[in-house]
Amino acid sequence: MTTSTAQVNFDDPRPSAWPPVWMIWKNPIVRRYCHSRLRLRGLGIWLLVTLLISGFIFFAARSASIHQGEMELVDAERTALIPLLVFQGIILFLLGTGQVAGGMTAESDEGVIDYQRLAPMSPLAKVLGYLFGLPIREYVLVLATMPFTLWGLWRGEVPWGISVQLYGVFFTSGILYHLTGLVAGTVVKNKRWAFLVSMAVVFLLYTVIPQLANFGLVYFRYLTIMPVLEESWPYLIQRTAGAAVISVQNLLPKASFFDLNFPQVVFTVFSQIALILTGIAMLWRRWRRAESHLLGKLWAILVFAWVQIVLLGNALPLIEPGYLFPSRGLDRFTGRFRTGDWSPQIWEAGAIVVTFGLSTLAMLWIITVMITPNRETRLRGWRKARKLNRSWLSPLSDPATSWPWVVTMVTIGVAGWYVFAKAVVEAHWFPGQLLHPRALPAFALVLMTGGLGFHAILEGRGGRAAGLAAIFIGVVPIMAGTILAIVNEELPAPAIWMGAISPLAGVFLSSSISMGLPDVSPELYRAIPRAFWFWQVLGVLVLLRLTLALRKSLRTTANVADEREPLPEFEAPEEGERLPAG
Amino acid sequence: MKNGIDEAISIRELRVDYGDFVAVRDISMSIPWGEVYGLVGPNGAGKTSTFQVLATLMEPTYGEVTVAGYDVLEQTSGARRVMGYMPDLAPVPSDLKAWEFLDFHADTHALGGRRDRRKRVDECLEIAGLREKRNAWCRALSRGQTQRLVLAKTLLHRPQVLILDEPASGLDPLARRELRLALQRLAADGATVIVSSHILSELAEMCSLLCVMSDGQLLASGTVEDVRRELGRSERQITVTPVNGAGKVREWLDDRGGVGAVREVESKVHFSFQGSDEEQAELMAAMMASGVRIKAFEESGSSFEEILIDVAERSRGQ
Numbered sequence: 001m002t003t004s005t006a007q008v009n010f011d012d013p014r015p016s017a018w019p020p021v022w023m024i025w026k027n028p029i030v031r032r033y034c035h036s037r038l039r040l041r042g043l044g045i046w047l048l049v050t051l052l053i054s055g056f057i058f059f060a061a062r063s064a065s066i067h068q069g070e071m072e073l074v075d076a077e078r079t080a081l082i083p084l085l086v087f088q089g090i091i092l093f094l095l096g097t098g099q100v101a102g103g104m105t106a107e108s109d110e111g112v113i114d115y116q117r118l119a120p121m122s123p124l125a126k127v128l129g130y131l132f133g134l135p136i137r138e139y140v141l142v143l144a145t146m147p148f149t150l151w152g153l154w155r156g157e158v159p160w161g162i163s164v165q166l167y168g169v170f171f172t173s174g175i176l177y178h179l180t181g182l183v184a185g186t187v188v189k190n191k192r193w194a195f196l197v198s199m200a201v202v203f204l205l206y207t208v209i210p211q212l213a214n215f216g217l218v219y220f221r222y223l224t225i226m227p228v229l230e231e232s233w234p235y236l237i238q239r240t241a242g243a244a245v246i247s248v249q250n251l252l253p254k255a256s257f258f259d260l261n262f263p264q265v266v267f268t269v270f271s272q273i274a275l276i277l278t279g280i281a282m283l284w285r286r287w288r289r290a291e292s293h294l295l296g297k298l299w300a301i302l303v304f305a306w307v308q309i310v311l312l313g314n315a316l317p318l319i320e321p322g323y324l325f326p327s328r329g330l331d332r333f334t335g336r337f338r339t340g341d342w343s344p345q346i347w348e349a350g351a352i353v354v355t356f357g358l359s360t361l362a363m364l365w366i367i368t369v370m371i372t373p374n375r376e377t378r379l380r381g382w383r384k385a386r387k388l389n390r391s392w393l394s395p396l397s398d399p400a401t402s403w404p405w406v407v408t409m410v411t412i413g414v415a416g417w418y419v420f421a422k423a424v425v426e427a428h429w430f431p432g433q434l435l436h437p438r439a440l441p442a443f444a445l446v447l448m449t450g451g452l453g454f455h456a457i458l459e460g461r462g463g464r465a466a467g468l469a470a471i472f473i474g475v476v477p478i479m480a481g482t483i484l485a486i487v488n489e490e491l492p493a494p495a496i497w498m499g500a501i502s503p504l505a506g507v508f509l510s511s512s513i514s515m516g517l518p519d520v521s522p523e524l525y526r527a528i529p530r531a532f533w534f535w536q537v538l539g540v541l542v543l544l545r546l547t548l549a550l551r552k553s554l555r556t557t558a559n560v561a562d563e564r565e566p567l568p569e570f571e572a573p574e575e576g577e578r579l580p581a582g
Numbered sequence: 583m584k585n586g587i588d589e590a591i592s593i594r595e596l597r598v599d600y601g602d603f604v605a606v607r608d609i610s611m612s613i614p615w616g617e618v619y620g621l622v623g624p625n626g627a628g629k630t631s632t633f634q635v636l637a638t639l640m641e642p643t644y645g646e647v648t649v650a651g652y653d654v655l656e657q658t659s660g661a662r663r664v665m666g667y668m669p670d671l672a673p674v675p676s677d678l679k680a681w682e683f684l685d686f687h688a689d690t691h692a693l694g695g696r697r698d699r700r701k702r703v704d705e706c707l708e709i710a711g712l713r714e715k716r717n718a719w720c721r722a723l724s725r726g727q728t729q730r731l732v733l734a735k736t737l738l739h740r741p742q743v744l745i746l747d748e749p750a751s752g753l754d755p756l757a758r759r760e761l762r763l764a765l766q767r768l769a770a771d772g773a774t775v776i777v778s779s780h781i782l783s784e785l786a787e788m789c790s791l792l793c794v795m796s797d798g799q800l801l802a803s804g805t806v807e808d809v810r811r812e813l814g815r816s817e818r819q820i821t822v823t824p825v826n827g828a829g830k831v832r833e834w835l836d837d838r839g840g841v842g843a844v845r846e847v848e849s850k851v852h853f854s855f856q857g858s859d860e861e862q863a864e865l866m867a868a869m870m871a872s873g874v875r876i877k878a879f880e881e882s883g884s885s886f887e888e889i890l891i892d893v894a895e896r897s898r899g900q
């Protein structure tokens with residue numbers, strides 16, 4: 001280390017101006033990853049492999065079409081487009097997302113993430129820097145395959161509008177998945193787990209999630225490129241086959257949102273941008289303050305309400321035409337629905353009502369985890385409040401209890417689920433079928449005991465206790481009930497009684513009760529409502545106990561934070577959040 | 583005063599909690615411009631938590647903290663522009679070369695175009711004595727070189743306030759000496775440096791002001807002598823080498839006020855003395871006046887390590 005060389009000059013800390021955040025190529029973090037991930041040595045091999053595979057796909061598909069399939073040249077040029085798209089999807093969606101999640105976790109592992117926190121760039125610039133910087137190699141590899149795609153689109157006479165919408169959604173989907181990876185990388189501490197979790201999310205989006213769309217959750221389809229790919233399909237295959245597909249497509253609905261109809265591409269981009277903004281908001285909060293919850297309480301409620309609205313908005317218009325029912329997906333291929341002899345079965349209505357309830361409960365749990373403070377956060381909040389001579393915590397702040405917000409979400413969830421169930425059960429497909437008046441209290445009880453009970457354990461006793469409760473109350477009773485039903489077919493009622501302990505089974509049973517239990521044996525007809533109401537009433541009692549324990553825990557935390565004098569016995573109006581001034 | 587700001591760093595009633603553990607307990611301090619300020623204390627004293635709050639990396643439970651006049655909670659971006667932070671066991675990315683690492687951070691601080699950045703990168707590599715390692719991979723650097731590279735990174739944007747958490751850890755004695763000289767030169771150039779170290783004697787040599795922390799509390803602050811006095815260890819060790827027999831000196835010292843633990847070792851007399859400089863001068867004059875002929879005498883204070891070990895033990899005992 002030298003001691004007398006360069007001038008330091010500490011009096012001029014003023015930097016030159018930062019480029020606007022949208023100038024991604026000037027973002028320092030993007031440029032940093034251009035250095036590290038685009039070195040000729042590492043990139044060269046990846047480029048070679050990518051060009052070999054994409055070249056093979058292109059020439060093999062084209063040659064086979066011309067020489068084996070005896071297609072016209074225009075049709076032959078199109079045949080490589082879909083395999084190339086799949087290959088590009090593997091690179092950008094799977095590898096890119098894994099790289100983003102793993103790269104972000106590696107930054108934390110190495111400890112260099114603190115340097116980026118210290119950089120005086122805006123949080124948004126940092127989020128965008130990582131979003132586009134970490135998968136920079138994957139973007140370059142996809143670009144390397146584009147000459148083959150552009151050739152196919154040009155010589156295959158694919159309309160430019162179709163090409164633009166397909167690849168536009170391809171890239172917005174990529175950004176959405178990378179953002180998911182970035183969130184996973186920020187939250188998950190282990191690099192390998194972050195890598196696997198994020199890739200699993202993408203994998204599920206293209207395997208399991210589309211199946212959920214067949215069970216009423218149509219919205220999830222718009223998180224993939226599938227709707228736009230289906231719309232573009234006729235232009236990516238042989239022209240004669242494409243014309244046939246267009247005639248079938250004319251019978252299918254556009255993207256519906258209540259009474260509005262949109263082209264698939266518009267609704268897909270709209271849906272994805274809404275989620276991209278939410279993801280950016282999460283990361284922005286974390287970059288601004290490392291200890292922040294991923295979502296603020298108000299934003300979280302809005303996200304929950306928004307998801308309920310889009311689920312309903314997409315699903316309700318498809319009930320009367322019948323497109324929402326699972327068997328319709330199958331019959332679309334058999335052509336039976338076009339001859340008019342198709343109608344949904346009542347079990348299908350039950351299945352989609354259960355699916356909606358389960359997704360609501362799952363969403364409720366996920367957001368509850370995001371906005372619920374742990375004891376340490378609460379304690380810090382209270383200490384700060386007491387120092388500032390305040391006897392309350394701002395209800396929107398991270399340390400404040402999330403109880404009122406979970407209650408709000410439960411209310412929204414019950415309303416959404418009820419509206420959905422009523423529309424499905426009372427559709428013209430099921431003449432004379434009415435949603436039972438007990439549906440509303442049944443749905444309310446399920447989400448109350450399941451949602452608020454989970455919250456009370458999470459906030460009062462911590463994440464580990466909540467996780468164990470989810471396993472031993474949520475899953476194990478269903479497993480035990482299933483085994484009981486399997487080992488002895490004559491024990492369906494005890495199996496129901498056992499399984500009904502779980503809130504997840506509660507979703508199933510409440511839906512059954514709401515539809516009047518058609519087509520069940522007399523034994524089950526008696527057991528299902530009895531088991532349901534018994535466990536729900538017991539659940540409410542347990543919930544009351546847990547809520548009281550939570551109030552006590554909140555109050556204890558507030559007292560521990562106050563190092564001056566203990567507070568008198570509880571008399572606060574809002575779940576222990578308001579305390580006597582002092 | 584600099585740019586109308588009185589203090590480089592101001593901390594008022596800072597508290598940091600980890601659950602029930604109080605890492606920093608309502609401390610206040612202010613650090614003037616141009617000082618090398620040392621933060622000393624045993625492990626778990628709260629030094630790193632204090633540094634992390636100063637560096638805007640951690641939100642305190644409460645407290646007001648300003649760096650160069652910027653509130654670290656409300657004006658985070660401004661504070662980050664004027665400060666440089668070097669963490670304990672400073673990490674570096676494994677996938678960048680030394681110059682790329684510095685160039686990236688120069689870019690994040692918007693230090694101009696490519697040419698300006700490269701010039702500044704080379705300057706800082708020169709300051710850190712790493713010019714010959716410019717193209718080396720960060721992962722290939724030794725621990726000491728890594729520390730110096732991160733110090734170079736910390737200096738890139740010409741920070742007015744440098745916050746260095748254990749910067750000497752991993753450095754060999756020569757590099758430590760160079761670091762000490764470099765920090766003193768940076769302070770002379772106008773920077774304010776706040777530094778923590780577990781090598782306490784070195785910190786005492788390096789810093790113009792010191793502050794001792796233990797169990798999240800400030801125990802003493804000021805110059806090294808102030809701290810020594812404040813911690814109640816103003817006792818000095820005096821060694822006298824008489825010409826005509828150590829026994830006579832030992833006898834004379836017995837029962838003198840302020841004198842304790844008199845020992846005779848190989849014609850030398852060692853004793854401790856508790857008192858002011860004036861009282862010590864009077865004692866020596868009286869000894870000479872009594873006819874004792876003294877060839878040499880030597881004074882030493884309690885070592886700083888001893889003081890801090892004592893403080894830490896007392897603190898734990900409480």
